[in-house]
Amino acid sequence: MSRMGRARVRVPETASRGEVIEIRTMVEHPMDSGFLHNNMGQPIPRHIVETFTCTYNGSEIFRARLHPAVSTNPYFLFHTVATETGELVFTWKDDQGGVATASARIEVS
Amino acid sequence: MKLDTGRRRALQALAAGACLVIVRPATAESEELAPVLRELFGDRRIEQGKVTLDLPRLAESGNVVPVTVSVDSPMTPQDYVKRIHLFAGENPQPRIFDVELGPHNGVAKLSSRVRISTSQRVMAVAVLNDDTLWSAEVDVEVTVTGCGT
Amino acid sequence: MTTTFKESRRDFLVKSAAVTGGLMLGIRMPGLAQAASDAPEVTHWVVIQPDDTVVIRIARSELGQGSFTGLSQLVAEELECDWSKVRPEYADVNEHVRRDRIWRDMSTGGSRSIRDSQEYLRKAGASAREMLVAAAAQQWGVPASQCTVANSVITHSASGRSTTFGKVASAASKLDVPENPKVKDSRDWKLIGTSPARFDVPDKTTGRQIYAADVRLPGTVFASIVQCPVFGGKLKSYDQAKVSGMRGVKRVVAGEDWVAVVADNWWRANKAVRELPVQWDEAGNGDVSSESIMEFLRTGIDADDVPVARKDGDVEKAFAGAAKVIEAEYHSGYLNHATMEPQCATALFRGDKLEVWVGTQSGEATIAAASEEAGVPLENVIVHKMHAGGGFGRRGPHQEYTKQAVTIAKQMPGTPVCLQWSREEDMRHGRFRPVSLVKLRGALDRDGNWTAWHARQADQSIIITVRPTMIEGGVDPINTRSFRDNPYKVANFTNEYAMRNPHVPPGFWRAVAHTNNPFYRECFIDELAHAAGKDPYQFRRPLLQGTKDLAVLDAVAKAVNWGSRPSRGVHRGIAVVDSYGSYTAAAVELSVDDDSVIDVKRVVVAIDCGHVTHADAVKGQIESGIIWGLSAIMHEDITIKDGRVEQGNFTDYPVLKLAETPAMETIVMPSGGFWGGVGEPPIGAVIPAIGNAIFSATGKRVRSMPLKHHGFSYKA
Numbered sequence: 010m011s012r013m014g015r016a017r018v019r020v021p022e023t024a025s026r027g028e029v030i031e032i033r034t035m036v037e038h039p040m041d042s043g044f045l046h047n048n049m050g051q052p053i054p055r056h057i058v059e060t061f062t063c064t065y066n067g068s069e070i071f072r073a074r075l076h077p078a079v080s081t082n083p084y085f086l087f088h089t090v091a092t093e094t095g096e097l098v099f100t101w102k103d104d105q106g107g108v109a110t111a112s113a114r115i116e117v118s
Numbered sequence: 119m120k121l122d123t124g125r126r127r128a129l130q131a132l133a134a135g136a137c138l139v140i141v142r143p144a145t146a147e148s149e150e151l152a153p154v155l156r157e158l159f160g161d162r163r164i165e166q167g168k169v170t171l172d173l174p175r176l177a178e179s180g181n182v183v184p185v186t187v188s189v190d191s192p193m194t195p196q197d198y199v200k201r202i203h204l205f206a207g208e209n210p211q212p213r214i215f216d217v218e219l220g221p222h223n224g225v226a227k228l229s230s231r232v233r234i235s236t237s238q239r240v241m242a243v244a245v246l247n248d249d250t251l252w253s254a255e256v257d258v259e260v261t262v263t264g265c266g267t
Numbered sequence: 268m269t270t271t272f273k274e275s276r277r278d279f280l281v282k283s284a285a286v287t288g289g290l291m292l293g294i295r296m297p298g299l300a301q302a303a304s305d306a307p308e309v310t311h312w313v314v315i316q317p318d319d320t321v322v323i324r325i326a327r328s329e330l331g332q333g334s335f336t337g338l339s340q341l342v343a344e345e346l347e348c349d350w351s352k353v354r355p356e357y358a359d360v361n362e363h364v365r366r367d368r369i370w371r372d373m374s375t376g377g378s379r380s381i382r383d384s385q386e387y388l389r390k391a392g393a394s395a396r397e398m399l400v401a402a403a404a405q406q407w408g409v410p411a412s413q414c415t416v417a418n419s420v421i422t423h424s425a426s427g428r429s430t431t432f433g434k435v436a437s438a439a440s441k442l443d444v445p446e447n448p449k450v451k452d453s454r455d456w457k458l459i460g461t462s463p464a465r466f467d468v469p470d471k472t473t474g475r476q477i478y479a480a481d482v483r484l485p486g487t488v489f490a491s492i493v494q495c496p497v498f499g500g501k502l503k504s505y506d507q508a509k510v511s512g513m514r515g516v517k518r519v520v521a522g523e524d525w526v527a528v529v530a531d532n533w534w535r536a537n538k539a540v541r542e543l544p545v546q547w548d549e550a551g552n553g554d555v556s557s558e559s560i561m562e563f564l565r566t567g568i569d570a571d572d573v574p575v576a577r578k579d580g581d582v583e584k585a586f587a588g589a590a591k592v593i594e595a596e597y598h599s600g601y602l603n604h605a606t607m608e609p610q611c612a613t614a615l616f617r618g619d620k621l622e623v624w625v626g627t628q629s630g631e632a633t634i635a636a637a638s639e640e641a642g643v644p645l646e647n648v649i650v651h652k653m654h655a656g657g658g659f660g661r662r663g664p665h666q667e668y669t670k671q672a673v674t675i676a677k678q679m680p681g682t683p684v685c686l687q688w689s690r691e692e693d694m695r696h697g698r699f700r701p702v703s704l705v706k707l708r709g710a711l712d713r714d715g716n717w718t719a720w721h722a723r724q725a726d727q728s729i730i731i732t733v734r735p736t737m738i739e740g741g742v743d744p745i746n747t748r749s750f751r752d753n754p755y756k757v758a759n760f761t762n763e764y765a766m767r768n769p770h771v772p773p774g775f776w777r778a779v780a781h782t783n784n785p786f787y788r789e790c791f792i793d794e795l796a797h798a799a800g801k802d803p804y805q806f807r808r809p810l811l812q813g814t815k816d817l818a819v820l821d822a823v824a825k826a827v828n829w830g831s832r833p834s835r836g837v838h839r840g841i842a843v844v845d846s847y848g849s850y851t852a853a854a855v856e857l858s859v860d861d862d863s864v865i866d867v868k869r870v871v872v873a874i875d876c877g878h879v880t881h882a883d884a885v886k887g888q889i890e891s892g893i894i895w896g897l898s899a900i901m902h903e904d905i906t907i908k909d910g911r912v913e914q915g916n917f918t919d920y921p922v923l924k925l926a927e928t929p930a931m932e933t934i935v936m937p938s939g940g941f942w943g944g945v946g947e948p949p950i951g952a953v954i955p956a957i958g959n960a961i962f963s964a965t966g967k968r969v970r971s972m973p974l975k976h977h978g979f980s981y982k983a
Contacts, residue, residue: 029223029224029225042210042233044210044211044235044735044736045735046731046735046738046741046766048766048767048768048769049566049567049765049766049767049768050574050728050731050738050741050742050743050764050765050766050767050768051741065222068222070220070222070223071217071218071219071223072217072218073215073216073217073218074215074216074217075215076211076213076214076215077210077211077233078206078209078211078213078214078215078232078233078234078235079214079215079230079231079232079233080181080182080183080230080231080232080233081181081182083230083231084229084230084231085228085229085230086186086228086229086230087217087219087223087227087228087229088223088224088225088227088228089222089223089224090221090222090223090224092222174635174638174644174645175364175367175368175645176364176631176634176635176638176645177635177639178632178635178636178639178666179733182639209736210736235734235735235736236734236736257367257368259368259631261374261629261631261632261635261636261664262632262664262733262734263733263734
């Protein structure tokens with residue numbers, strides 16, 4: 010069963026057209042690597058976020074494939090060119106069918 | 119080695135304050151970096167340069183290591199970074215993350231927080247739109263793993 | 268090479284000495300050479316001042332084991348300097364990071380300081396010497412090969428010229444460092460193997476030594492802390508109104524699982540923190556006890572399938588055909604490092620810079636911990652390494668006191684915060700030598716030969732908390748030492764390991780698994796010997812043929828005249844163990860009065876550590892190892908009740924006292940050809956030798972520690 014939690018994103022509310030903006034993202038997830046053991050020396054099974062994508066008015070602007078070495082509560086900071094007013098949609102998917110989403114609006118002038 | 123899945127034992131463990139975990143075999147064995155690079159890039163040469171890999175030289179536990187990868191690229195439709203890969207060759211699995219970018223990103227720069235399981239060389243590889251490969255490497259010392267043994 | 272931080276550190280201390288006028292005057296910070304940053308480096312390990320003072324940079328930590336002196340000897344042997352002008356100084360940790368870890372490994376543990384450093388330190392000394400000679404030779408216009416060097420003097424006999432290191436150091440520092448200098452054969456050593464006066468001892472003896480808690484900068488405030496007594500719990504709430512009006516109290520600072528009171532002196536801080544109402548969330552571990560922990564370990568012994576660490580031959584077949592099968596269970600509990608200096612650190616934020624003063628076993632662990640906790644880049648953190656008042660493994664991987672001091676200091680920028688744990692906090696929040704339980708079986712044939720054995724261990728992994736990737740197939744490579752890597756040539760042997768990790772935080776206690784596993788193994792071997800009707804020493808000998816273990820075992824047996832009749836009431840015990848690259852054996856002579864009062868009369872320990880650097884320090888390590896082992900088997904015991912440690916001070920966690928120390932003899936027999944550790948090896952053999960002697964004296968086989976649980980006491 011997925012232990013995907015809540016997501017938080019930080020996107021500037023406004024930007025000038027052509028400006029490169031910074032986007033911060035995080036989702037709650039244990040990112041159990043599969044390489045750790047419980048307190049009886051038995052391996053704790055892998056359970057990780059596998060993909061993270063961001064669309065901007067429907068076009069994909071960022072995609073990350075995550076492996077077990079991404080820390081608990083995966084954090085990504087990336088950039089995009091502010092082109093038009095609209096919505097950024099963020100989606101995380103894990104290996105147990107868990108999905109988290111977040112969205113943010115941006116006014117571009 | 120067979121795993122102990124006896125329910126009685128699990129309950130005993132629970133009584134003693136242990137954590138009850140449904141046991142399945144670990145999904146992956148330790149992997150080497152070289153085959154992973156070959157699989158991703160074939161025989162293509164990985165140059166050093168254009169990439170800046172920003173990681174602390176020392177990490178206490180290696181559990182949450184802040185990393186920033188940036189690539190010197192104009193990010194125009196004619197000249198841009200299309201992928202960035204991060205590797206830790208001594209981790210049980212060398213791949214950390216693989217990111218897809220394009221001119222729409224404006225700059226090829228991203229940050230994350232990663233796990234470095236033991237002191238080692240961490241490598242970032244950028245794939246440009248012309249399919250050339252550029253890289254940077256940083257040695258990270260994980261201090262807690264070096265003590266006492 | 269100068270850095271602004273070195274200057275600012277020195278300036279700051281000089282200024283503060285002028286202001287306080289007191290404690291700083293005449294008391295040198297450990298090895299803070301006054302003009303070191305201005306004098307030339309001849310390799311980064313050696314700084315030579317114009318007056319010929321030779322500053323040797325020390326990367327490891329001085330914990331009382333003598334590393335400051337021993338590591339200096341390794342460099343000086345090749346350098347051919349005037350030893351009377353040598354001043355060791357800790358390599359600056361901040362500079363180390365900026366210069367890409369140029370001083371290599373700074374961690375002090377695993378009995379590795381000498382053996383891991385010796386090759387590159389000797390080469391550094393040799394390189395520096397070659398550079399100095401080359402500089403002199405260049406100045407004279409003669410071949411370097413015609414010059415000789417001794418006691419910091421370089422001579423060209425042919426032309427009758429000579430000069431000193433101080434005069435050519437600047438020129439030497441500009442030359443390339445030889446990549447692979449020749450180092451002496453051990454037969455030519457003049458300094459390695461001797462016992463020069465130790466650099467750390469005088470100040471420690473006269474009380475001039477400053478420790479981390481003695482650092483007094485202008486405006487220093489003091490903090491005392493309480494941490495959640497149940498491990499894994501969290502702070503729920505506290506009522507600071509109850510203490511903020513108390514005399515001297517400045518503020519209350521909280522962390523995730525601790526609260527600290529800051530005051531103008533430590534006693535006021537401690538008084539207030541003890542009166543502070545605090546609520547903890549025990550997070551479910553509130554009913555764990557030593558008994559429940561033992562039951563948990565037992566599930567490992569009783570499990571159907573246990574990971575196999577080693578398998579030789581066929582033990583089941585051997586047991587089936589055995590004439591005699593001996594079975595026994597041994598166990599031991601938690602132990603605290605109980606360093607004389609409780610955990611403490613002083614931290615100071617000034618602008619975007621952070622300084623910490625701490626007695627650490629790893630300068631790198633400290634700077635990394637401080638940097639991460641403060642959110643300050645490594646380059647902005649200065650670590651002042653202080654000599655530690657005992658390390659023993661407590662002060663390396665665990666830097667929680669550093670992080671706590673940093674957290675408090677961050678709330679009081681510009682104010683130095685000296686955090687010192689009370690003895691109670693130190694006793695209750697150790698990183699304990701973990702619990703262990705082992706089931707042993709051994710088989711003897713009709714002639715009393717040992718044909719097979721089986722060791723199934725259930726214990727708490729330490730390495731899983733710091734380097735979990737070392738666990739393979741559920742086997743802990745450190746906790747299986749002495750079993751998995753035992754030297755006895757017995758054809759059939761199985762070692763199994765069941766990991767069981769209770770909630771009590773484990774740590775590397777001096778000698779780690781070589782404190783309990785050799786006790787189990789060597790006492791069990793004695794049980795087999797007695798079952799076979801054989802002398803325990805003679806029983807071992809054929810199975811150790813060709814090993815260095817045999818040589819040290821023979822040495823102690825000879826020293827106590829094993830086989831001869833001892834004095835009336837005196838009984839002997841013997842044991843051997845190899846660990847940390849060295850081979851040690853112990854023979855003990857003791858008496859037991861009224862069946863319960865133990866008087867250890869004599870302990871003889873032999874060590875083959877390959878090479879000896881500081882002869883007296885090696886002897887000191889053996890003696891301290893004997894005391895460490897005796898204290899463990901006689902007195903020490905950390906028990907858990909209601910999820911927390913019951914003990915709080917030396918009243919309920921007694922350690923060996925001076926009056927209880929027996930006559931100790933050390934046999935140092937380095938056979939050459941390898942470099943073994945010395946800090947931990949002596950301990951493993953001492954503990955079982957005591958257990959074996961007690962059996963000889965009383966017929967009582969003790970299978971757990973400490974002895975007081977078996978009705979024994981120590982002769983006062």
